[in-house]
Structure formats: structure tokens, C-alpha cells
Amino acid sequence: MFTPELFAQALIAGVVIGVIYALMALGITFIYSIVKMINWSMGEFYMIGSYAQYLIVVYLLGPNMWWLAAVLSALSVFLIGWLVEPVLIKPMFTGGIERKDDYATVVTIALLLLLRNLATAISGPYQRTPGTTLGAVMLGPLPESGARFAAFLCALAAIALFYVLLRLSWLGLALRAASQSRVGAQTSGVDVLALDKIAFGIGVGLAGLAGALLAPVFMVYPTNGVVTTTKGFEIIVIGGLGSIPGALIAGVLLGIAESLGSTFIASAYQNAYGFLLLLAVLALRPSGLFGERVRQA
């Protein structure tokens, strides 16, 4: 049944979850724009982030310090990414700075399998939760889960921080330059290989943050990254690969489409609505909402 209140609630719920999805998409698109490859193991870094959150909350800080735990979880995932890139990704790009991405992409699929099975071996297939002490929040007359809303606020803060880093810092300028021309940046004196490590770390760190924030909402288990990764890639296709505003707007659109669809049509098909949106965008704008057609040199 359609009422304006229900519509507003579904809309807000959609925006809230959409912004968190966008974190994931931002990570994928950011790694692509610098390192020039698709990282298929994003969901596993999301998973590591959620386990880190679980461990830190349960064994160290307690549920009241969830926000500090989320920051620490994201930082540890950043560190893992920063260490993994030079060992696994960089050696795949042989022969200079202008590189092929195929091997690196396949390596991330292998990494996905390794991490997922490692998690199963270590923690078993059980679903865990760090728990939350946050009660429901009233948005106007409408209730929203406290943990979800907190995750939303943190995701917004992380996106704002990411934007400031990219726009106002020297590192951001170097990253933006490298995303335009790797050789150009390198011959300007920028150490592009060092940037690759940082970009990979930041990208998977964003996924880790999403995992940490959503740990009390979607639970912690070895394959919990699958759904959010799928959504991350849907968002990338909708928004256009390589576009940061595209990732944000498409993330929110996807969240709204899912939320409205499951409220007013049928909640069983929640994951299908995003794909319908995806198909519509592909039919109308094949390069995505903000995508640029790439000219192959």
C-alpha cells in the first residue's frame, strides 16, 4: 500500500544504505583509476574489515567504542593493502610503466579465493556480530536502525575526508595527475609506483571501513563481502568506471531503487531492483552516468 510516510521512509532508508554501498564503489573506482586494474577481491577486504571490527569490539574496546574500532579496522585493511600491492600486484605489470592489467586482475581473483577460504579455515562458517548499543533513531516521524544510521554518518565523513585529501593535498594532486597519465606523472618526478601502493591501500581501506561499519547490520562471516562487492560493481557500471561523483550518485540511486522496490513491490527481490536499474542505464547510456568514453591509444 502506498502512503507518503512509507515512501519517505523507504527513500531515507535507500539513501542511508546507498551511501555505504558507495564507499565500496569508491574503493573499486579509485584503484582502477590509479593502478589501472579491477580488484575483484574488494569483498574480501570488506570481510577482513568486518572481522577486524568484530575482534576489536569484542576483545578490546567494547561496543561503545565502535567508532574507534571502525577507524582502526579501516587502517589495518589499508595497511594490508599497502603491503599486498607491491608483493602481488606490481610484479604482474612487467615491462615499464605503461602496463597491461590482465594478469593483475586474475591475481586478485586468486587472492579472493585465498582470503575467503582462509577466513573459513580460521573462524569457521559461523555468523558473528560485534553487537551494538545504539538504539533506533527517529528521522522526523520515522524510525531508522541506530547502527545503520551511525554507519551512514561515518561513511559520509569518510567520503568527505577522501574528497579533501584528493582535492587539497599534495598527495591528492599527485594521485589525480597519475590517474590522467602515468608516464606524464612519472617524468614530472612523481614516484608512481609508490602511489600505486597508497592507492591500493586507500581503495581496500574504504572497503574495510564499509565492512567494519556494516558488521552489526549484515553480520560477520567468511562470504559476507559477496553481496556488497556485487553492489559495488553494479554502482561502478551505473555511475561510470573511473568517476568518483558517479560512484556516489549511483550508490545512492541503487540504494533508493532497492529500498523502494522492496517496500512497494516485493522484498524478496531486493537484489533484482538494482540490476533492473543497471540494465536501464546500460540501455540508455552504455558508458554509465558519468563515464567517459575511453580512447585506446
Added chain:
Amino acid sequence: MSVPILETRKLTKRFGGFLANSEIDFSVAGGEIRGIIGPNGAGKSTFVNLMTGVHPPTSGDVLLSGESVIALEPHEIARKGLVRSFQVARVFGNLTLLDNLLAPHLAQTLGATAHRVGLDKARRLLDLIKLDRLADHPAKALSGGQRVLLQVAAGFMMPSLTCYLLDEPFAGVNPVIKDTLMDLIEAENRAKSVSFVVVSHEMAVMRRLCHKITVLIEGKVVAEGSLDEVAARQDVVRAYLGKGYA
């Protein structure tokens, strides 16, 4: 005699069976503007790529102020002062003109005043190349010739710059921009005694800028001297015009 700013010793590059550069011995003095000419496919761009670390040489050595740079990464070579431009201008399309110029400056100098110093310098350069009114526009809005200007100017932003390799900076550039570019090169050469190596086909440009010309044919240095000297050489004319003309 003082140590040359840039020197190559038996620099060689083989692509499979094709010998692109063959034992090139080459030396540029501090403050010199050197020209490199040669017909298409003579190995000029390969030579520039080898010297700046973009491609590894098969054998031979490159020395910058007497110090070998062969084992260094391209960004390390640039930071040591050997800077280059590309034949197809590699500007950062989505960055503003100012940011395009700031990037190479900040790649070498960080600190509290670096940003302001870089900004001042960038605005001065944009003035010189007459692109100041586009300072806050993205570089992808520029024409081909303006891109070349911006790219060459970006090299001057590097604080360490001592030797600048310009790979065909005048190709497809209109006469006004060509003049601007030559003025810029001469000004930086006089003011800071920056050395230049200019690869070009434009004989008028070569005559005005370069004290000495090196002729590269089929990957080898075949002549060196003033433009008139090398133009008088039978083998040079033959390589350019075909066997029937000499």
C-alpha cells in the same frame, strides 16, 4: 674541459632484430642548446626514451653531470634534473592549467612555502606562454599547440631542471606559439643556463636555437656540427631526400 652535463656512451637499443640505437656517443655541454635531426625512424625518440629511463637500453651508459643514471627510475632521473617533454603532449586533461604546473613543482619540493612559491612561478609561466586567462580551466580544453606549450612549461616548474630534452615540440604548432616557445627556451637558457636538447624537423627553428646539430640516421650519429656544416654533407642530404639527389 669541464664535465658535460649530459653524456651517452655507446648507448644501444635493440627491439628484437631491429637496431633502433647503435652505440651512440653523445655529449652536451652545460648551457648548450643542441639540436637533433634525422629522418623518420632514425631512432630520435628512442634515444630520448633511453636517456630519460622510459625504456631500458640494451647496453651502454647515460651520464648526467658525470654520474650514471642508467639504473634509476624515470621519476628519479627527472628529480636529478634531466627533464623531458613528449612528442604527443602528456598533459593532465582533467586538471587545471595551474595544477598541471604545480604537480612537477610539488613532486620535488614540499613544505610550508612550497605551494605559494610554486603558485607564483606557475602564474609567471602562464603569463609568459600567454595562457594566464585559462589558468583555472582544465587542460583538456586546450588546443594541440597550447598543450605543447603547457607541457614544456611544466618542465620549467621542476626546481632541479638542468637539462631539458624536448621531443619534437614544434610539430603541428602554429607560428605564433612556435615563437613563444622559442622565446621561452632562450630565456630559460640565458637566465638559468639550462641546457637543451631539441629534437625537431624544423630547420628554421634549429638555425635560430641551436649552436650545434647532431644528425641521427638509422640509429647512428652520422654528423655533428653547425646546421650549415651538416647540411652540406652528402650522406645527410641523401638520407633525407633519397639517393637520386646527391
